[in-house]
Amino acid sequence: MQSIIDEIAEQMLLTEDKGKVATYIPQLARVDSNQFAITVALPSGEIFSAGCANTLFSIQSVSKVFTLTLALGKLGDYVWTRVGREPSGDPFNSIVQLEHEHGRPRNPFINAGAIAIADTIMQGHEPKETLAEIIQFIRFLSDDDSITIDEKVARSEQKTGARNTSLAYFMASFGHFENPVEKVLGTYFHHCSIAMNTVQLAKAGLFLANNGINPNSGTAIVSPKRAKRINALMLTCGHYDGSGEFAFRVGLPGKSGVGGGILAIAPGKASIAVWSPGLDPIGNSKLGTLALEILAAKTGWSVFGE
Template sequence: MNAPLAHPNWQEILDAICEDIGPFLNRGKVADYIPALAEVDPGAFAIAFAGIDGTEASAGLSDTPFSIQSISKVFALCLALELEGESLWGRVGREPSGTAFNSIVQLEQERGKPRNPFINAGALVVTDSIVGHCGERSGIARLLSFIRRCARTPEIHINPVVADSEAAFGDRNRSLAYFMKSFGVLRQDVPTVLDTYFNQCAIEMSVSDLARAGLFLAANGTSPVINEWITNPDRVERVNAIMMLCGHYDMSGDFAFRVGLPGKSGVGGGILAIIPNVGTVAVWSPGLNTAGNSLAGTVALEWFSHRAGINLF
């Protein structure tokens, strides 16, 4: 890691970023293939920092809930690993895909085993694991409870309009799920897994809540927010490594090059980034680049990393 500022003024850094980011807003394209997301203001912007020492700072629309979409895959992966253990890796890999997040090409070549848990196919395997280990309790209830616990707030919720939109326009995900089921990679009832996944992607929260929820990934598995153990340190290292390698689809290398932090994006325009042993930063700007990552959000995190001196490389 580059030497961080001795005592960064996090609020000053975030305020400056919020003031400077204007020219990059409205440049990207909102995820209009999910109609419910097409209605979001492309000029919206929010950023929040949460430190493992209890420090918090935010700027912009930091209390406005937004659809976290694929950022939910990070929390789902941590929960699935707690429920199933390391055997999960027998069904999903840990390699960058180099293809679009909803591609089916590699699945056919690799007999239904997804490259990593952050592309859609891999996330469906993770969701399948959660569903299979929840018994009478629904998988989405278990995941939502887990995220609420990590953020210490009951306000995190599922937007039913977004969930319905996901389901109505989720034929590619249905294809991925049934294809993997044909190879035995998915083990549970496919409609149940898909319903859980569509609701998972429709979870809404603010950047402030998101930054707090991810803090256990910066603090070796124990959440400073609730002072409770979430997962073990070895697992945190591995999840962060996968975020660095695969968290931004086929632009993960570009994000690592520019920002230098483990991170996970979502097509709702959010990004969660982890600063090991320091804290987390979450950003939201709905306009996306060609890979489905927040355009202004990536710029903001590049500036944040540079100005605070926290690039891991």
């Protein structure tokens, strides 16, 4: 495994077209695009890394996997009254579908859906309390108490978050919100600004590769059935309107973020985190996707067979 990912990392660094960093969030626009990291975490406890695997990056929408897991733990199937389970086929920040579908987001991974999930998690609490719960959950999953929020990124998101603010108020106009919109947005912007490295992220995703059990602690985070369903949503919706392409090329459940990170799950086998800040035109990590495609091919880990 180590030789496979070393080879992949070397190939990625030699690739000329590394995509373009997200520029609409000023703090992300400053990140050097010539960086690449990959970590493969196995349920046995073995960790394999290559590239700058200790470099922190903004996980952005990858955080939505963890907020969805929390929401399901708190509210069970009630969550599906707030968000759907279908691929969007539209950009992650589209408002068009919301109007057609009366303010109910298509799935929990597009921005509108994740904002709705933040609202369900809050349950009348203040953003600071909710964020403390989210951070504590991710720290527990990754067995690392150093994980925190990058406040500079959070401020940058809030200053440039007009589209997300519009989405939130539009949903609220249908009477769907249970908490003040500004507080929900504060929670959302900050959980997207959590900073992690690929080692931490791969370890945090292990419960989804291990029938819902966190092998670090032996704790059941979710039932096997729920782990399967979260993985299914990651496969069909985790890359927005590029989800079909990702499934076609990589064949693994995955969740991307505009910070350049991707968490991918090989059920029963491994949790994989990749990071390269250059994005493709849809907003998914260009080299991260390529690296996962090569890894899946070399290991035969695609859920669709070798």
